[in-house]
Amino acid sequence: MPYAEDQDWIFASGRMKGRQPLWPEAIERNYIRPAAERAKITKHISWHVFRHTFSTLLAENDEDVKTVQSLMRHANSNITMNIYTHAVSSKKRRAQSKVVEMILPAEKATPVSARRDSNPRPLP
Numbered sequence: 347m348p349y350a351e352d353q354d355w356i357f358a359s360g361r362m363k364g365r366q367p368l369w370p371e372a373i374e375r376n377y378i379r380p381a382a383e384r385a386k387i388t389k390h391i392s393w394h395v396f397r398h399t400f401s402t403l404l405a406e407n408d409e410d411v412k413t414v415q416s417l418m419r420h421a422n423s424n425i426t427m428n429i430y431t432h433a434v435s436s437k438k439r440r441a442q443s444k445v446v447e448m449i450l451p452a453e454k455a456t457p458v459s460a461r462r463d464s465n466p467r468p469l470p
Contacts, residue, residue: 401430406437 357368370393382391397418404414415426 398430401426 357373358364359366359368374391374393378391401414401418404417411423411427415423418426418430420426420430
């Protein structure tokens with residue numbers, strides 16, 4: 347086993363003096379669910395929620411796909427990008443803005459809410 351040493355436990359059991367890990371079910375039951383209840387989160391939280399969040403935050407921080415793949419321990423980057431990493435709305439907005447800037451001159455790309463005149467008109 348690649349992680350069989352006492353110092354390898356990510357969540358070591360205090361009750362067992364670090365000789366065994368805290369089991370995922372125990373962590374979920376004793377820590378995660380009570381914290382979610384205190385935060386009034388009604389959605390079921392599983393370990394995969396943490397994986398999705400972790401990979402999405404890495405992608406939002408502009409980490410390259412191969413780094414995220416390695417940290418997630420995926421066999422290939424398709425799994426990382428297609429299943430675990432979700433586009434974050436700020437990235438979606440930035441991508442859309444880049445396309446608009448490429449298509450429309452700067453003066454026409456001004457949002458309606460930013461125009462000075464009080465009679466907004468649609469873009470041609």
